[in-house]
Amino acid sequence: MPDRADICVIGGGPAGSTAARQLALLGHSVHLVERAVFPRRRLGDCLALGISQVLGALGHSDPSGLRPAELLARWAGAEHRSPTFVADRGVFDAFLLDAARTAGVRVSQPALARRPRRHDDGWRIEVRQAGRCFDLDCRFLIDAGGRAGLLRRNRRRAGARTTALYGYWRPGVRDGPGVRVEAGHDEWLCAALLPDDTINAMVFVERARCAALDGDARRRLYRSTLSASDLIGPWLGTQLTGTFACDATSSIAEGTVGRDWIKIGEAALTLDPLSAQGVQTAMTTAMQGSMAAHSILRRPGTAAAAASFYQAHLRRLARHHDGLAAEHYRRQYQVQDRQFWIPRAVAPS
Ligand SMILES: Cc1cc2nc3c(=O)[nH]c(=O)nc-3n(C[C@H](O)[C@H](O)[C@H](O)COP(=O)(O)OP(=O)(O)OC[C@H]3O[C@@H](n4cnc5c(N)ncnc54)[C@H](O)[C@@H]3O)c2cc1C
Numbered sequence: 001m002p003d004r005a006d007i008c009v010i011g012g013g014p015a016g017s018t019a020a021r022q023l024a025l026l027g028h029s030v031h032l033v034e035r036a037v038f039p040r041r042r043l044g045d046c047l048a049l050g051i052s053q054v055l056g057a058l059g060h061s062d063p064s065g066l067r068p069a070e071l072l073a074r075w076a077g078a079e080h081r082s083p084t085f086v087a088d089r090g091v092f093d094a095f096l097l098d099a100a101r102t103a104g105v106r107v108s109q110p111a112l113a114r115r116p117r118r119h120d121d122g123w124r125i126e127v128r129q130a131g132r133c134f135d136l137d138c139r140f141l142i143d144a145g146g147r148a149g150l151l152r153r154n155r156r157r158a159g160a161r162t163t164a165l166y167g168y169w170r171p172g173v174r175d176g177p178g179v180r181v182e183a184g185h186d187e188w189l190c191a192a193l194l195p196d197d198t199i200n201a202m203v204f205v206e207r208a209r210c211a212a213l214d215g216d217a218r219r220r221l222y223r224s225t226l227s228a229s230d231l232i233g234p235w236l237g238t239q240l241t242g243t244f245a246c247d248a249t250s251s252i253a254e255g256t257v258g259r260d261w262i263k264i265g266e267a268a269l270t271l272d273p274l275s276a277q278g279v280q281t282a283m284t285t286a287m288q289g290s291m292a293a294h295s296i297l298r299r300p301g302t303a304a305a306a307a308s309f310y311q312a313h314l315r316r317l318a319r320h321h322d323g324l325a326a327e328h329y330r331r332q333y334q335v336q337d338r339q340f341w342i343p344r345a346v347a348p349s
Contacts, residue, residue: 046190065089292307
């Protein structure tokens with residue numbers, strides 16, 4: 001016999017855990033499937049101050065894994081200091097998932113969700129856990145699987161194609177601001193001292209610049225860019241990990257909600273990492289998305305209105321963040337006339 005729940009949530013990142021908890025608190029039976037063992041590293045460790053409001057609205061008065069820090073930015077020919085947060089995403093994400101468990105969410109972890117298929121009364125999802133497979137039936141499916149997502153849909157690119165090169169370092173020196181952001185010539189850089197006393201140093205470049213590079217050449221590009229930075233280079237000691245690459249292009253999924261499914265978090269919308277608002281936005285889409293799912297399930301007559309409300313919310317968020325990022329890039333372009341900044345300085349229409 002398949003397991004059964006009203007709602008199945010795929011992915012236990014900030015979006016999935018938040019939506020699962022909200023829906024369980026609203027009285028639904030919720031089953032969440034997360035493939036990774038927690039705690040696990042995740043990109044997105046510098047969180048803008050607005051995260052406090054989001055956590056407050058969710059009733060999380062004392063979240064684990066967050067630490068206040070000072071951000072120093074060298075951008076557009078000026079230096080700017082501001083308060084921010086640094087997250088140990090291993091601890092922070094585990095805290096949110098535990099809060100979902102406490103609210104009554106059933107969690108399968110580590111477990112891989114595969115091949116959602118429609119059946120008479122909703123969806124059947126094949127789940128692989130500890131070498132065995134079981135089917136999970138639900139009326140409503142929430143895709144919170146991050147950038148790759150589980151329900152494949154086309155995505156509309158919203159910004160210039162960008163690759164992030166990153167790695168983890170031992171600090172060389174220990175004083176000074178805990179988060180550093182700098183505009184380079186044809187790239188920008190960001191480094192954060194994490195609560196586990198390692199530094200995550202990232203370099204954001206045009207995708208074409210490193211697409212054809214092999215691992216060694218990519219590593220050289222990464223390390224030479226970091227050493228050329230007065231702000232970040234001297235801060236770094238030994239590199240503790242390899243040099244990794246991932247996509248950092250902002251995008252929005254073409255379809256985000258239907259009569260029995262919804263995409264939330266990065267499965268729906270990815271922001272330019274310059275905003276440092278990816279996690280908070282993933283959580284707000286989860287809050288709005290769970291309200292839409294609740295309306296659709298409890299009052300099917302309101303499904304069309306709930307879906308269009310959610311889609312409009314996502315479009316507004318995307319426009320807002322794309323506009324802010326473009327404004328920042330434009331300021332840098334005004335002091336440095338380089339090709340890298342040009343496509344980034346234009347907000348998509
Ligand atoms: C280079 C880079 C830098 C960034 N920097 C920042 C930053 O400084 N600040 C910030 O706020 N944000 C940042 N972000 C964005 C941030 O990482 C994301 O916004 C955030 O993690 C999204 O949360 P999520 O829950 O949507 O997805 P995720 O955190 O990706 O969680 C998705 C979860 O789904 C699970 N999963 C996926 N598929 C399956 C499956 N089939 N079965 C079971 N489980 C599955 C995964 O294991 C994962 O745990 C950055 C992103 C990038 C790429």
